[in-house]
Amino acid sequence: MKRGWSLSTRLALLFGGLLLACGLAATALQIHAGEQREQEVVQRLSLGLAGHIAGHELLMLPDGPDAGNVQRLFTKLMDVNPSVELYLLGPDGKIIADAAPPGHLKRHQVNLAPLQRLLAGATLPVWGDDPRSEAGQKVFSAAPLWTNGRLAGYVYVVLIGEEHQALLHPWADAPAHIGAMALITGLAMLAGLLALRAITRPLQRLTRIVQHFDHDGLAGLEAAQQALANEPPSNDEIGRLRQAFGHMAQRLAAQWQDLSHQDQQRRELVANISHDLRTPLTSLHGYLETLKLKAALLSEAERARYLDVAIGQSRQVGRLAQELFELARLEYGAVTLSREVFALPDLVQDVCQKFALAAEARGQRLQADIAPALPQVDADLGLIERVLTNLIDNAIRHTPPGGLIELRLRALGQAVEVRVRDDGPGVLEHLKPHLFVRPSFQTGLRGRAGGLGLVIVSRILQLHGSQIRLMPSSQGADFAFQLAPVRT
Incomplete structure (x- = not known):
């Protein structure tokens, strides 16, 4: 592709053309004015x-x-x-x-x-x-x-x-006039080119920085930020353009890092989901294969036990698939809030009743500690119920028999704070920084990892303008979030 003239060249040619046109016009006007003045003097005399x-x-x-x-x-x-x-x-x-x-x-x-x-x-x-x-x-x-x-x-x-x-023809002295005009125009052109060079030099440096970034990608972006930091400050249009590009470079760098971080999280999610799916599917396949091959040799009790294990593994796979579906809908903006005004204590009581039998079957204590006269909240009732369900289900699955699971509601400033606490093994230390942004299914004797449920909770609360937090605790896990009350 044919390369066009640079901006400096075009500005210089435009400046020279305008200067030449102005010089010719000034010469013609001077000659005409001189002629008219001469005729006036002659007529007056x-x-x-x-x-x-x-x-x-x-x-x-x-x-x-x-x-x-x-x-x-x-x-x-x-x-x-x-x-x-x-x-x-x-x-x-x-x-x-x-x-x-x-x-x-x-x-x-x-x-x-x-x-x-x-x-x-x-x-x-x-x-x-x-x-x-x-x-x-x-x-x-x-x-x-x-x-x-x-x-x-x-x-x-x-x-x-x-x-x-x-x-005394009016154009008889035109060569002298044109010569003087050419000299003045040449000097003005030289001075204009020097001024134009000084003005466009910062723009040329900025162009080289942008080209370097375009050629080298992220490495060029870091070099561009360093080069922009070394530029002398100025408040003219080019200086403001340089500042705007610097801010854009910073945003691009941050977005690039976010994209890299999200890509890494996505890869880890796929790996973790694959691992978590493989385990119950392998167990389910093994028990079903055993039932098929040894059906005649197994007693009724053994067949019932094998079927119970297979059904439990299939439920785990179904639960994980459902969580993946919910997370995908939240990630891609398919979920919209349907806000309504409701009493949060009533919702907490309903959720506690729903999990009462599950907690009792494990020998756990599930109780609600609700402060009096709490204001009503404005939120999506179904999604907040999903948040409480995930947190309590997570606590029940990781709390040992005889443990305590507590839901507490308190007024905190202009908001209502919800806390879900248990006395289980707590969260693994190295997973705490990324507990709500990337699921992990590693388990150990000293703690537990966060799965898809906590990531879903985090996404739902973000839609409400809130966030889930892991509070400091000497034993177990203590999760807290806030909901805004109804504005009157």
Whole structure:
């Protein structure tokens, strides 16, 4: 793909083009203004010339001027001052006499409106018709010619004649003007390029940093952050752009780390789920295979025991599959809250009654400690019931016979705090930092690991703007979370 010009080159060309256009326009305006000023000065200095000529004795005859004598007079006067052109006009503006060479006269009548304006004292310069041009206009001097008290015509003097105009053409000094303009433009261009280089240098450095990041990925991102930290501070547009890119680089680095962390968690989840599924499935397969191969050799009690074990393993697989389904729905935003106002103590009592027989069968004590006059909460009743179910089920499965499982409700500031505590083996130390973000199914004599149930609890509470916490405890596990009360 063809590479285009850089931003600096385009800015330099644009700046140079604008500077050249402005220089040419300034030169043209200067020449035009000089020409107009010159004509104004000439007209102002020679404004009374036509009046002096009109007072000549050849023009003051009783019967009016003689065209032949006027032509000879005009010829002599033009010999003395060749820059002017003299004409005698009739009252209607027709040219009666002139001293123009043969073939030079292009029109035979002059518009009298400019003469009237000049005689009335109009602001100079005033342009009138040039008889030696079909459409030209020039500055002039004019005076009325009176004979026996009547208007006999006008003396009309073109102040810048053909010879004068040929010697002082408005563009005659154009090379000098253009040369001066070129010198000024060149110096301005040099100064502009130096200023442009100083302005775009930080942008070029930022471009190299971005290209380095684009080429090297995460390693380039770290190098880009270091390079941006070494840049001198500035508050202009480029400085703000550099700061914005620095903030974006920090967010990208954090997101990259989060993605890597989530990918690692996902891999561990797959590995742990695979391990946890393999164990009950292997046991289930083994007992079913035994029942098939040795059905005739087993007693009724042995067959019943084998079936009970197989059913227990299948329930474990079903429970794990259900938890995986719930976690997937929470992770991908398929669950939406259906908030309602309810009394949390009533829900806790219902959940405790649901698990009373299971706790009694294990010889455990399940009790609720509820503070009086607790405010109602605004939450999804079904999901909060799922949170309590997971926590109590987890406590029952890991609490030894004779142990205590306690649910406690307390008002904490503007919220209601829920705590589920047991006196089982507690949580393995090395699993505590990631207990609610990644499931683990390792078990040991000194503690227990967190499974999918705690991860589901964490996701549900996040939807409610809350979080599950593992509280410090000398024995067993103590989980706590808070729910916001109804706002009145």
